[in-house]
Amino acid sequence: MNREQESEEYSRGRHRFVQVTAACTFLLLIVGGLVTSNDAGLAVPDWPLSYGTWLPPMVGNIVYEHGHRMVAAFVGLLTVIVAVWLWLREPRRWVRRLGLAALAAVIAQGLLGGITVLFLLPRPVSIAHASLAQIFFCLMVSLAVVTGPGWRTEAVRTDDTGKPPLVDLASVTTLVIFVQLILGAAYRHSALDVLPHLVGAVVVTILVIRAVRRIRQRHTRQTPLRRAAWLLAGLLTLQLFLGLGAYLTQLAAAKTSQPPTDMVALTVAHLAVGALLLATSVALTLHAHRLLARPGEAVSLSAAGEEAAA
């Protein structure tokens, strides 16, 4: 059975597997957030082993740090399977390459995690670790989108009217959300004040509102775009409240001797919803590239849409 001949059932299995990997990656992000919020990053001083063993005593903050390593190893294994599976069975070359990029990202991420522990959490490395986590999650979400049944069905491309075009608007929004997450990581790791992150929140809010309004005004017939717009709006609203809550509890936490539960919960939720916001924006951007054409370019070939997205 060659790549072109593989059954639809087989590709559905692959899509499900990629979805599970993306879900596990999201869980990994949450566990990583728990490590930082509980100040557990150095609870295990050695790497790649933990206290010279694969299973140290799971007490205190070792639970978070070693738990993070265990989930990360599991996600790494899943990513290897995804990359190999895609390489052997996926007919689209750019999707196979995306799988390899995800594999490279998860390896680099593991190394960054080790470096940050061995060098006692140098800020640039910790921020890079937090940022690459988001990139890796986006790669997994992208793979989940492009291996899905929706992507395989033939799509009618419609005109991307309006200035700037939604394709550009969605791309910029994705990029700005990513920068905003980096600013958040820089604040979290005490490299920057909160002000750049607040300014970022304002810019993200403006861009998301523009993108959502554009979709509601001109692209309501494109179901993937409509769904992404509603999701973006909901996540952004939730994210703003979580950000405020996380900041206020963090201020209150300065008076305590250990990280309070409400501060940890709100901060990690803020991080997680931020990741979902970015992932939704990535999905919107991908769908926009596939479903929209600049005026006069509209065609009804899904293959052409895929090439455009690639």
Added chain:
Amino acid sequence: MTMTRKLTVSLLVLLLLVLVGCAREETKPAETPAPTAAQTAPPVDPATAATITGKVTFQGTAPKANRLRMDADAACTKMHASPVLSQEVVVNDNGTLRWVFVYVKEGPGNRPFPTKKEPVVLDQKGCLYEPHVVGAMVNQEVQILNSDQTTHNIHPVPANNREWNRSMPPGSDKLVDSFAREEVMIPVKCNIHPWMRSYIGVLKHPFFAVTGADGSFTISGLPPGDYTLAAWQEKYGTVEQKVTVGAKESKEVEFTFSPSSGAGD
């Protein structure tokens, strides 16, 4: 160049600048240099040495101490029959403050002082550091013990000294290290048990003390002269006062902290 590309390039440049900014090298002072002959004052004459004694008082309503949540490690909770309170602010029964590091900040100059031979001992007991605040001379041996039946990691977070992080499983040998530069104060923490925190004050001279259960302190062996005396408290920061002592003189001073004292250096 389209709008997307322009914005992409701008944002990437911004990101690069942020990361470069984060990665900037922090300037650290050099290790304590050996004083030159010209700078070196004569050693302290014990026959003229003065003493400063005093106490650190607390004015106002004592803040309510936070209860430490040790439930993340059963071995820690098992070691305490009653709730354990934070040692951040400990107001003694006589209205004085415990765990205040009192030291001579200015005055001894570059006079050489031999490093104390006896080691400073910091124990991990009941998932707390004992003592909570301690002083050491530059290059003085610091011994760290683990008297608990659980694993700790010991992690000093200095600004001017070498940072390190080592694990200490139960029953492990004492860990010996020292600090090469002056620094007031170096926080020490256990990342496994986030409530554990201690502070080490490192000085080139031996003129320091930590207040105890009666809030008093004694600094002896001082050569006659003018000094700036400082008192550091974990929550309320540092207060200073000038003191002049003559030969063989015993002088009494008092420091006062209040809830409005801001955390300084």
